[in-house]
Amino acid sequence: MGASDTRRHIVEAADRLFYENGFEATSFADIAGDVGLSRGNFYYHFKTKDEILDAVIARRVSATRAMLESWEEAMPSPSERIRSFANVLVANRTKIMAHGCPVGTLCNELAKLDHAARGDAAFLFSLFRDWLARQFCALGREADADALALHILMRSQGVAALSTAFRDEDFIRREVADMENWLQAQCLPASPSDSRKPA
Template sequence: MGANETRQQIVDVADRLFYEHGFEATSFADIAKDVGLSRGNFYYHFKTKDEILDAVIERRMANTRAMLGAWEQDTESPTDRIRSFVHILIANRMKIMAHGCPVGTLCNELAKLDHTAKGDAARLFSLFRDWLARQFIALGRAANADALALHILMRSQGVATLATALRDEDFIRREVADMEAWLLAQCPAASLTHPRQLS
């Protein structure tokens, strides 16, 4: 395995461990063990855990941009694009019930630690916020697009938090259905071009 592949594997493993166990609770040794590297080889790629955190945040930013870009390309209706965002709660329900929202949990932990990367992690929320606002603008709600974007972002975070506490899949499905009803109420002229089942 080449150096680039090894570095990417380290970031992938760190991303998973930070999500499942938390940034502070995950050590260099934990990551090195899962990757299968000696500490000496590990330090060749990353000197500090903060360097790994920066790489994890950048990886998440890139993955989020790719996901949002795919929704833009594959879905014509802004309403359906917003529904794609809401449906993350169902698509990732098992992980969310076990560990919470990966964005929210990381931002909360770094804020509590007053970590220098807390602002960088929060850019993930900004990415979703700006994208959602653009969808509401496309739906003719330019005057309050940002407020609507923040509302649905806040709602999804609340659902994720309670889903982790309650471990109740039915709760997630009910809340997603309610968010969809709210969305249609905001944009009554909009139609769902591709209605889908909650699977």
């Protein structure tokens, strides 16, 4: 395995362990053991856990951008794109019920630690916020696009938090369906597939 592949495996393992166990609770030894590296080989790639955290956040930013771009390409309707965002809760329900939202949990932990990377982690929420606001603009809601984006982002985070507390899959499905109904009420005619009357 080449150095770049080894580094990628380290970051993938760290990403999963930070999500499942928390950043602070995950040690170098945990990550090295998961990847099957000696401590010496591990330190060749990363000298500190903060370096790994930076790489994990960069990986998540890249994956988030790729996901949002794929929705743009696959779905001509902005309302369909927003539904895809809401339905991530259903698609990832097992992990969310076990560990919460990967973005929210990392941001919360780094904020409690007053960690220098807390702003970098919060940038993931900014990606979603800006993207959602653009979708609401495309629906003809330019004046309140950011407020609507924050509303659905807040709603999804609340659902994720309560899903972890209650471990109730039906709750997730009900809340996502309610978010879709709310979205339909916000739609203005912007395209043939978004031709519903405003609420």
